[in-house]
Amino acid sequence: MLKIEKSSGFYLVIILILTFLLRVVFLGSIPNGFFTDEASNAYDAYSILHTLKDQYGEFLPWYFKSANDYREGLYMYLMVPFIKVFGLNPFGARITSAVIGTLTVFIVYHLAKELFNQKIGLLSALFLAILPWHIHFSRITFRAILVPCLFCLSLFLFLKSFKNPKWLIVSSILFSLSIYTYNSARVFIPLFLLGLASIYWEHLWKHRYYTFWAFIAFCILFIPQLIYQLSPEGMARANTVGIQTDFNKIISDYFSYFSPNFLFFEGDPSPRHKINNMAGLYAFQIPLLLIGLLLLLKEKSSSKWVLYLWLILYPIPAAFISPESAVRTLGSTPLFAIISGYAVAEITDFLKGIWKQIITFLLIVIMFANLVIYCQRYVFEYPRWHTDVWLSTLGETISYADRTSNECIIYSSNVYGTYAYILIPFFTKMPPSQYHQYGVDIVENKLDMGRWKIQDLNNMDELNTNCLYLLSGDPNANKPKGKDGEILEAKGYQEKFIHSFKDINNVEFYRLVEIEKKS
Incomplete structure (x- = not known):
């Protein structure tokens, strides 16, 4: 690849501009319509803005009642300033997700840079910027878009604790706040932290003073959520969608999240969770992800185990509900971007001379062509596809x-x-x-x-x-x-x-x- 390290700031700005444009252009009209979940989140924010109460009249709730279940409230509170500025309309509601999606790309740059180096950080940010999966959910008012944002920020600050152990406390607070984003985070975050602790137990033990206070800070925010989660209100959503108990079905659904059909070709069956004829990832990422996962094995750093842990755990919360759900596994999008970025960096660093230039040029052309095809389908085809599910008109x-x-x-x-x-x-x-x-x-x-x-x-x-x-x-x-x-x-x-x-x-x-x- 190019000597991007010398102008990393310039390239990062270009990536962020591209990220924001992909998420904000035609935001009020594509998707074509406005769904009930979007309206419920937005009206709650509107109600908080004007009365400090949600749509049911509850004063500043942690969890917001919605029809027959309850939703984590962090997203609705983040919507309040955007509703104030842009008003109660589809654009005003969706701009929150667009900003969160753009911020996530910026965070992933720093996370991948901390895990590996600056070049991989830029490439990872670029991949996340153009991923159909992440773009789509950055353009609708679904609170799941907060999961990859807060999770990546929490993990980044945890890695920063190797330079300054005080970051452990801040990281633990953000990890606990991540649980207040979406249902799947309630399961994924605690499991990931257990795995993270086992990978870096020496670091945590060496700085046990900060580890202790980080654990206390996490519990202060986590335990009330756990108590609520086990209450009738907290179980309302689980009772609605139904938690599976058939072990064979759970295993089958778990592996559905690694199927090429879900990841690269067809995607989530719901037309609200993808655009027509495209999945969440690009087909050209298949060799990149396979190469990346294999090349990670040679890494001496413990960073590779963080990515493998992430990969193994990401389908678990969704597997207990259903197969092939893009919204319940949205937290995996930065992972696929980082592995793809890592693979491209390793491949281009290995090649020399004319072959390096040829492969670099081909990768740029392939990425650009795929992005153009996606944009064409999103802008010109998707608005005509399943207008009924978005309640168009x-x-x-x-x-x-x-x-x-x-x-x-x-x-x-x-x-x-x-x-x-x-x-x-x-x-x-x-x-x-x-x-x-x-x-x-x-x-x-x-x-x-x-x-x-x-x-x-x-x-x-x-x-x-x-x-x-x-x-x-x-x-x-x-x-x-x-x-x-x-x-x-x-x-x-x-x-x-x-x-x-x-x-x-x-x-x-x-x-x-x-x-x-x-x-």
Whole structure:
């Protein structure tokens, strides 16, 4: 490779600019739509900003209630200043992840530099900057993006403790805070720390004074989380998704996270967790990762065992839930970037003369070509792919309905089930103090928000003809009015079409109508 060490600062700035652009351009419109999880996180931050309470009226909670489970609160608190500056809208919600993703690339540079050298640090940062897996989750309002950021920062400061043992205490505090990021971190972080302690036990024993206080600091933050985790509220998410107990299934799911199909070709089955025809990593990384893992064996430093430990542990939390989940294993993205960067550095350092120049040129061309292909698919193809899962045009429909003069608006539960309730206060920018008064709770089926009411039309004996109705459409041309149209027809009502928004594929998923009794 080039003599990048001489101009490392310049190259790092270029990488960070590229990182930020890949994560922020078209951020408000791609992904095409806005999902309920994103709206829930954003509205909680909005509510904290204005009332110091979450959407359920709880004062500055550690964990935020969301429908039928509870979410770690660190991400929502980090969103507050961004919501303040950019407002309650998709861009204002997603910019938090874009900034965290960019910061992670900067941290990975320093982590890889500490593990190996500056050249590997720059290459690792470059790989993470262009990884589809990391780019995608840096562009949506999912709190899992915090896992690789805080974990890498914690590990970096732990490695800094070899020069100054006082960093052990700071590192332990950040490791414990990392557990307050996402469900999978609750399992991964404690397991990783046990492994890290076994690798560096001599260092920890030599500096046992700082090790002791680091352990105390970790416990102060970890034990309350552990107690909560074992409570009914803490187990709510596990009960919802279901923890597997079949050993053979767990093992099978564990190895699914090492399958080429998951890593390089198909990726996560959920269209919200990847773009079409691409997995989380590039196919050209296959030889790099294999070479990198083999070359690591020759390293005399204990750093290699840190990476092997990371690789072995990363699928464990997800394997107890399901196979091939990109969101539950997002913390592995810096690992694959570092191994790829290490392999490229070792290969180019080994080669001499014209071969070094040829291989370097080919690597640059391959990386650039893959990035261009990814960007083309992300910008031009992905917005048209599975617009239904991102609820494309639903936000526009809600905003339009809220501007009408109708005395009430009935939101049919057939639109996207009752879980889409949170999109109403998000897109109408409902004042949190007003929202709290309604006592909205999906578990208790309390879904009236003043003018807005979420109802199952099938269970209503009489329909209010003074209301505006937000109904589900049907992309099937033979049934353009969908299930809601059939219900209205059966109850003896006819529609008066008011408005609808067609998505980028010219499909109508939702429509606004007024109704009247058939004569």
